[in-house]
Amino acid sequence: MIPLTIISGYLGSGKTTLINQLLKEAKKPIGVLVNDFGELNIDEELINNEDSLTLSLSNGCVCCKLNDDLGISLEQMKELNVEAVVIEASGVAIPIKIANYGLSWPGFRLLGILSLVKGKSLKHLLSDKFVSKTVKAQITQADRVLLNRFEQEEKDALSELTEDYLTEEEVGSYWNLLFKEMAASSRPEITEDNHHSIFQSFVLETEKLINIERLESYLNNNTSIERAKGWVRDEQGKTWLLQMTRNDCNFSISNYETATRMVLVHTKDLDIKSLEPVYA
Amino acid sequence: MVGVGGSSPLVSTISLNTFFICYSYLCMIKVYKAKSIITMNPSLPRTEAVAVRDGLILETGSLDSMKPWLENNDYEIDKQFRDSIIVPGLIDPHLHPSMAAVLLPTFFITAMEWRFPWGDTPATTSPEDYDKRLKEALTNPTHKDIFITWGHHDLWHGPMSRSRLNKIESNKPIVVWNRSFHELCMNDGALDYLGITEEDVKGASQIDFERGRFFELGLGYAIQKLNPYILDPDKFKEGLLKLKEVVHYGGQTTIADMAVGLFDFDNELNTQFALYENDDNPFRVELIAHATALIQHAGGSNIKAEKLISELPERNTHRLNFRKRVKLFTDGAFFAQVAQLMEPGYIDGHEGEWLSTPEQFEEVARIYWNQGYAIHVHVTGDLGLELAIDTLEKLQFEKPRFNHGFTLEHFGLSNPEQVHRLSKLGANVSANAYYVHELSDLYANHTVGFERASSMSRIGSCFREGVTTSLHSDFTMAPAQPLMSMWVAVNRINEKGVLMSPEERISPQQGMEAITINAARILGLDHEIGSIRAGKKADFTVLAQDPLEVDPMMIKDIKIEATLFEGKVFPISNR
Numbered sequence: 001m002i003p004l005t006i007i008s009g010y011l012g013s014g015k016t017t018l019i020n021q022l023l024k025e026a027k028k029p030i031g032v033l034v035n036d037f038g039e040l041n042i043d044e045e046l047i048n049n050e051d052s053l054t055l056s057l058s059n060g061c062v063c064c065k066l067n068d069d070l071g072i073s074l075e076q077m078k079e080l081n082v083e084a085v086v087i088e089a090s091g092v093a094i095p096i097k098i099a100n101y102g103l104s105w106p107g108f109r110l111l112g113i114l115s116l117v118k119g120k121s122l123k124h125l126l127s128d129k130f131v132s133k134t135v136k137a138q139i140t141q142a143d144r145v146l147l148n149r150f151e152q153e154e155k156d157a158l159s160e161l162t163e164d165y166l167t168e169e170e171v172g173s174y175w176n177l178l179f180k181e182m183a184a185s186s187r188p189e190i191t192e193d194n195h196h197s198i199f200q201s202f203v204l205e206t207e208k209l210i211n212i213e214r215l216e217s218y219l220n221n222n223t224s225i226e227r228a229k230g231w232v233r234d235e236q237g238k239t240w241l242l243q244m245t246r247n248d249c250n251f252s253i254s255n256y257e258t259a260t261r262m263v264l265v266h267t268k269d270l271d272i273k274s275l276e277p278v279y280a
Numbered sequence: 281m282v283g284v285g286g287s288s289p290l291v292s293t294i295s296l297n298t299f300f301i302c303y304s305y306l307c308m309i310k311v312y313k314a315k316s317i318i319t320m321n322p323s324l325p326r327t328e329a330v331a332v333r334d335g336l337i338l339e340t341g342s343l344d345s346m347k348p349w350l351e352n353n354d355y356e357i358d359k360q361f362r363d364s365i366i367v368p369g370l371i372d373p374h375l376h377p378s379m380a381a382v383l384l385p386t387f388f389i390t391a392m393e394w395r396f397p398w399g400d401t402p403a404t405t406s407p408e409d410y411d412k413r414l415k416e417a418l419t420n421p422t423h424k425d426i427f428i429t430w431g432h433h434d435l436w437h438g439p440m441s442r443s444r445l446n447k448i449e450s451n452k453p454i455v456v457w458n459r460s461f462h463e464l465c466m467n468d469g470a471l472d473y474l475g476i477t478e479e480d481v482k483g484a485s486q487i488d489f490e491r492g493r494f495f496e497l498g499l500g501y502a503i504q505k506l507n508p509y510i511l512d513p514d515k516f517k518e519g520l521l522k523l524k525e526v527v528h529y530g531g532q533t534t535i536a537d538m539a540v541g542l543f544d545f546d547n548e549l550n551t552q553f554a555l556y557e558n559d560d561n562p563f564r565v566e567l568i569a570h571a572t573a574l575i576q577h578a579g580g581s582n583i584k585a586e587k588l589i590s591e592l593p594e595r596n597t598h599r600l601n602f603r604k605r606v607k608l609f610t611d612g613a614f615f616a617q618v619a620q621l622m623e624p625g626y627i628d629g630h631e632g633e634w635l636s637t638p639e640q641f642e643e644v645a646r647i648y649w650n651q652g653y654a655i656h657v658h659v660t661g662d663l664g665l666e667l668a669i670d671t672l673e674k675l676q677f678e679k680p681r682f683n684h685g686f687t688l689e690h691f692g693l694s695n696p697e698q699v700h701r702l703s704k705l706g707a708n709v710s711a712n713a714y715y716v717h718e719l720s721d722l723y724a725n726h727t728v729g730f731e732r733a734s735s736m737s738r739i740g741s742c743f744r745e746g747v748t749t750s751l752h753s754d755f756t757m758a759p760a761q762p763l764m765s766m767w768v769a770v771n772r773i774n775e776k777g778v779l780m781s782p783e784e785r786i787s788p789q790q791g792m793e794a795i796t797i798n799a800a801r802i803l804g805l806d807h808e809i810g811s812i813r814a815g816k817k818a819d820f821t822v823l824a825q826d827p828l829e830v831d832p833m834m835i836k837d838i839k840i841e842a843t844l845f846e847g848k849v850f851p852i853s854n855r
Binding site: 010011070071072075090091092094097100105106107128129130131133134137261 | 480481482484486487500501503504579620625631633634635636637638639640663666667670
């Protein structure tokens with residue numbers, strides 16, 4: 001059974017920051033499911049079987065879509081060697097509904113729900129006409145609440161809703177928080193395992209023009225880069241479709257007019273600054 | 281009587297050669313004489329004849345009044361409808377061909393009667409009758425790999441279980457899909473066929489393997505196993521062809537696909553173009569893109585999604601057209617009871633759902649508003665509606681627009697103040713009246729209480745406030761029969777036979793407006809369709825009885841005899 005943790009919280013509460021922190025800390029491959037409209041849906045083909053994996057999901061009910069993105073992604077997770085899964089719920093998700101996947105989806109085991117609260121917006125959100133109930137549900141349904149960017153006054157307001165909260169300063173390790181502390185004692189502990197490599201990805205979006213030859217040689221010679229995919233605009237203003245794997249780096253002319261926009265999947269030791277020479 | 285048929289040369293011509301060959305036909309005027317014509321043109325509401333040439337209406341009036349047209353032209357008077365009532369071609373401004381295509385190939389066993397061109401599905405209202413129907417259906421050899429039936433309802437048909445199904449049939453795979461879409465049940469054969477074992481689903485709280493039941497998230501698991509069968513391209517085509525019959529049978533000459541991209545944007549679109557763009561197709565399809573689906577196509581960028589949507593009309597054909605319209609969503613589904621409600625909410629205290637944050641909804645709406653789109657917003661609960669109205673108010677303040685076509689779709693729960701506000705802001709309403717029929721009793725007794733349940737689909741208020749209001753089926757949520765929608769809106773009788781909020785009933789005249797001219801306005805096509813007057817397209821629906829004269833309780837039972845699409849007759853047989 002793959003352990004599963006839900007991270008919930010309203011828009012701007014710091015969910016993505018936390019996930020990034022977690023990815024940095026993680027010593028074994030984890031799967032991350034993002035249940036929201038991301039800035040860029042990372043192409044699943046980019047990721048190989050041993051990577052940490054990020055999948056983007058859309059909102060909606062199975063009865064209206066005859067499809068269950070979250071369920072399908074969980075099935076995919078099973079086929080990969082991820083050892084734990086984190087679901088980043090959408091800003092309006094009722095966490096207990098997502099948590100049901102952990103209870104109900106075959107092959108997974110729910111560890112708990114962590115809800116994030118941004119202190120500064122708490123008061124405003126709790127009195128908001130449209131989302132006050134959603135935000136309240138996110139706080140009260142959580143196993144733990146993590147409060148960030150707050151004043152004493154907001155801490156008091158939160159105490160009225162839950163006692164089970166902690167602040168950023170009190171977090172030693174997100175990995176431990178999510179996969180050890182949240183787990184009830186009766187559930188088996190996840191064992192540490194270091195031999196899998198951890199990949200990360202980032203999106204390069206730039207108006208700067210790119211020298212294709214130098215980019216190609218950069219990608220071929222940089223051992224930290226596992227995959228790359230996207231569109232690249234060169235000095236002549238032409239757009240190229242880039243598809244790069246460990247074995248192959250391929251550019252083809254594209255009719256799609258866009259500034260450079262690509263995803264790089266890489267290991268931790270990639271220095272983004274090393275990309276400088278590829279600009280025209 | 282003049283013969284009618286499928287090969288009339290009146291249909292639009294493409295090549296120059298064809299044009300010359302058809303020339304005399306193009307000039308030929310056809311005059312249809314009816315017992316009465318309900319024009320929906322307030323300046324000339326009733327006539328008895330209509331003259332048509334090349335798919336357009338030349339004039340409606342009496343045979344006498346149209347003499348000037350006939351004097352110097354070839355013409356023919358067609359009296360096949362002399363005992364019938366002609367109304368403007370009926371319009372369903374919101375249904376989902378893709379959902380329909382998935383559901384129609386399944387076998388319907390339902391508590392309500394559903395009428396289909398291939399035969400009516402009678403109301404099945406007891407567990408014994410349910411099992412009997414299922415047994416009979418299994419002898420039908422048209423179902424090959426896996427037998428899927430839709431419509432089971434615990435209240436009427438009793439609890440479903442694996443053992444109950446096994447008693448009927450244990451080897452052949454059977455899947456029973458609940459009317460709510462939120463639950464299904466399998467027999468041994470289906471579990472075997474799909475390779476679902478007890479080991480696979482151990483510990484899953486919303487799967488009851490022993491009873492073969494999959495509900496809520498467990499349903500997601502089951503659907504995923506079933507998807508290769510229900511979304512199989514051949515089945516999908518079969519479903520769309522069945523929908524074609526259903527739409528014609530309901531008397532519709534225009535429908536709108538109110539969320540292209542529900543499953544797979546390109547596949548849905550290409551299949552519809554392939555199957556519906558031909559001379560034998562008796563209706564046009566207005567295509568409205570699902571903004572969220574396009575956002576995913578555009579790599580998460582709202583701006584790029586708008587650009588993609590703005591380019592969609594380049595794909596237009598004669599019958600299938602994108603215009604400057606887009607579909608957005610606020611709250612969850614009404615049938616699933618996840619609409620967002622204002623105080624005092626649901627009786628059992630559960631929460632509704634947002635489909636995106638209000639901030640995200642506003643951001644997306646602003647992009648389309650500022651680009652001049654007509655925005656159609658799925659709203660089901662009063663809080664979902666409130667978000668749409670608040671957003672519209674903000675956008676009106678930032679960039680005022682007139683006759684902007686902002687339309688509230690479904691319109692489950694609302695309050696009178698909201699109807700007043702949305703009227704002042706110039707919004708339209710496209711309502712699903714069928715909610716009142718199928719859900720008001722359930723909502724009154726279990727969900728929100730009688731006061732709010734009785735006034736769901738608050739259509740009378742919309743007419744009183746001067747809101748342009750249409751009715752839709754949201755098929756497969758309700759039957760794709762505009763006369764059925766009209767019947768509910770006019771009578772407001774629920775499934776238990778109880779009258780719900782008589783004040784919110786509308787007159788038959790208003791009901792007719794809602795499925796013709798108002799529906800045309802809501803799709804921005806009122807200059808071409810929706811009424812019978814000189815210059816509009818010759819889209820007609822031919823009825824055996826007069827919907828404005830008949831006992832209002834009989835409206836849903838009026839026989840539809842034929843439709844005419846752009847002047848071509850498409851008879852409806854088998855009724």
